[in-house]
Amino acid sequence: MREIANADDFSVVAALGADELxxxxxxxxxxxxxxxxxxxxxxTFYAPYVAAVELNRRFGQGDPERFALFTVSSWDPSVPVPDxxxxxxxxxxxxxxxxxxxxxxxxDWLRRMPNNPICNIAITTGFRGPCMHYIGGADSLSMxxxxxxxxxxxxTADVAMVVAYDMPDGEHHLLAHxxxxxxxxxxxxxxxxxxxxGQLVRSAANHPAGTTALAAMQDYIAATRTALxxxxx
Amino acid sequence: MSSxxxxxxxxxxxVTPGGWSAEETWDAVAAGKRFGQYLQRFPLFxxxxxxxxxxxxxxxxxLDGSHAIAFGQHAAREAMRxxxxxxEAGVDIAVVATHGERQMPGPGRPAQLGKVADIxxxxxxxxxxxxxxxxxxxxxxxxxxxxxxAKLIRSGEADVVIAGGTxxxxxxxxxxSFCSLYAMTARDCPPEEASCPFDANRDGxxxxxxxxxxxxxxxxxxxxxxxxxLATIDGFGFSQNAYHMVASPPDALGPQYxxxxxxxxxxLDPSAIDYINAHGTSTRDNDWCETxxxxxxxxxxxxxxxxxxxxxxxxxxxxxxxxxxxxVLCVLALRDQIAPPTVNLVNPDPRCxxxxxxxxxxxxxxxxxxxxxxxxxxxxASLVIGRG
Numbered sequence: 001m002r003e004i005a006n007a008d009d010f011s012v013v014a015a016l017g018a019d020e021l022x023x024x025x026x027x028x029x030x031x032x033x034x035x036x037x038x039x040x041x042x043x044t045f046y047a048p049y050v051a052a053v054e055l056n057r058r059f060g061q062g063d064p065e066r067f068a069l070f071t072v073s074s075w076d077p078s079v080p081v082p083d084x085x086x087x088x089x090x091x092x093x094x095x096x097x098x099x100x101x102x103x104x105x106x107x108d109w110l111r112r113m114p115n116n117p118i119c120n121i122a123i124t125t126g127f128r129g130p131c132m133h134y135i136g137g138a139d140s141l142s143m144x145x146x147x148x149x150x151x152x153x154x155x156t157a158d159v160a161m162v163v164a165y166d167m168p169d170g171e172h173h174l175l176a177h178x179x180x181x182x183x184x185x186x187x188x189x190x191x192x193x194x195x196x197x198g199q200l201v202r203s204a205a206n207h208p209a210g211t212t213a214l215a216a217m218q219d220y221i222a223a224t225r226t227a228l229x230x231x232x233x
Numbered sequence: 234m235s236s237x238x239x240x241x242x243x244x245x246x247x248v249t250p251g252g253w254s255a256e257e258t259w260d261a262v263a264a265g266k267r268f269g270q271y272l273q274r275f276p277l278f279x280x281x282x283x284x285x286x287x288x289x290x291x292x293x294x295x296l297d298g299s300h301a302i303a304f305g306q307h308a309a310r311e312a313m314r315x316x317x318x319x320x321e322a323g324v325d326i327a328v329v330a331t332h333g334e335r336q337m338p339g340p341g342r343p344a345q346l347g348k349v350a351d352i353x354x355x356x357x358x359x360x361x362x363x364x365x366x367x368x369x370x371x372x373x374x375x376x377x378x379x380x381x382x383a384k385l386i387r388s389g390e391a392d393v394v395i396a397g398g399t400x401x402x403x404x405x406x407x408x409x410s411f412c413s414l415y416a417m418t419a420r421d422c423p424p425e426e427a428s429c430p431f432d433a434n435r436d437g438x439x440x441x442x443x444x445x446x447x448x449x450x451x452x453x454x455x456x457x458x459x460x461x462x463l464a465t466i467d468g469f470g471f472s473q474n475a476y477h478m479v480a481s482p483p484d485a486l487g488p489q490y491x492x493x494x495x496x497x498x499x500x501l502d503p504s505a506i507d508y509i510n511a512h513g514t515s516t517r518d519n520d521w522c523e524t525x526x527x528x529x530x531x532x533x534x535x536x537x538x539x540x541x542x543x544x545x546x547x548x549x550x551x552x553x554x555x556x557x558x559x560x561v562l563c564v565l566a567l568r569d570q571i572a573p574p575t576v577n578l579v580n581p582d583p584r585c586x587x588x589x590x591x592x593x594x595x596x597x598x599x600x601x602x603x604x605x606x607x608x609x610x611x612x613x614a615s616l617v618i619g620r621g
Binding site for chain 2: 007036040064065069074076077079081085086087088092093094096097098100101102103106107109110113114115116118119120122123125126127128129130131132133134135136139140143144146147149150153154155156
């Protein structure tokens, strides 16, 4: 396994903050996503998908075969629970078993997988480079950014995108239109640019416990926004 | 290896249908035992699939609490003990692959039995980990966790990382959900024959449960404390299919890339690989796709010389922990110089035409092993594990 060089030898070459997401995420997804992709997004929310696809559109470089993709969120897989589950009755377990064995839509379960966005981003963009999803907070963003840098350092990828996103938390199972989600994304590449990738690794690690990955990435993007002439990208 | 020190494996731990330790599991796998059985743990009603591979002592009644937490803590503790590390000293990072754990909901009984954060937190507490992250890579999760940990060591983020996976989807909601996808075996046969990787009659995977962890260390750190080198992580390759949420890609490019990148990362010629531990799930699509990917990654001539086997005929498929379980088994295969068999391979599939070690374990020279794991969501991960 090859040595990973200094993270400061790598730069953030493009970024899309949560405040730059298109206003209508559903409409945007309809325009860019194939139908099977859109069908799978209604449980996972649109923000990470839109952030990645839009940043790729703006960045517009890179061989998809050598484009790495990393996502990080605090998402726990949620489960739909019908109301009758809460009521003790003789046939409760049998009804629930039938409910889960024969769902109204057999792909419903797939839609709730936390790696759903990464898969559907890749289907839309054609990215077939290294790919991984972490679940955690700001420190997970720091670690996955290190792993992303390593894929460029070892020559597997030319560029790597890291997407951080938030999902509604809690026991309740939600559809996309029932709650908000947000996302931000950066593209990393080799080079001694103005915005050091190492700075993202360090700043994310230094956030207090409980800070989300998205908040840490958004802080980084906001703090370095003026470093590039002409805006954030 | 171009520069820097190597990544050593210094500790192993596992809980599987084969037993509550890495050694018990290895003995069962090398002997070609089979753990598929009719599932007694909960009523199956009209589910098409009737079989599973539970962990011993929990065949007919599950624990009250989370299996993923219990298995994860047990396997992590074993790995730490094996490495000669105590929780008080702790590891730098814990990378834990898991899907979380759910139970049949009821009055005062939430569906979420083990949240991802709870499972990771339990492993972190057991190992004294100072930093943690969960990894969600579906069935490739365990291998992605190990590869990810090796990269964190090589990038200077850590000296000691515990990495692996823990999962128990042998609970009603996930079992029935897999049924709804027709992903699990439903064929009419004795349960111990249900998982038959690369066989013409395969029709789906055998759902199992379990956990496995490895302790990885920088060579410098391991040498300084006099730790034993069990094996080395020499290469890691991973990729995305960019094709479909669950279906295998017909061009097999994703898994091909993962293997090629791992061998390249290890700076090896493909002909240096002695054995491939296949993902080999016993699903219709995975096994021929993996066969094609091996041919494309290694070239036909080399591919036909490398023995390939899947341990899922023995253990079933324990999802997020599978890649970590198989990493543990690869390390023990290197130690004993034995390649484990593919059991239940009776009727060869013309599309699966490699040497799958069908008739019992094979004693052979093993220096470099490729360990494959592929997952829903299009994830592919391959590790090159060396004798060191």
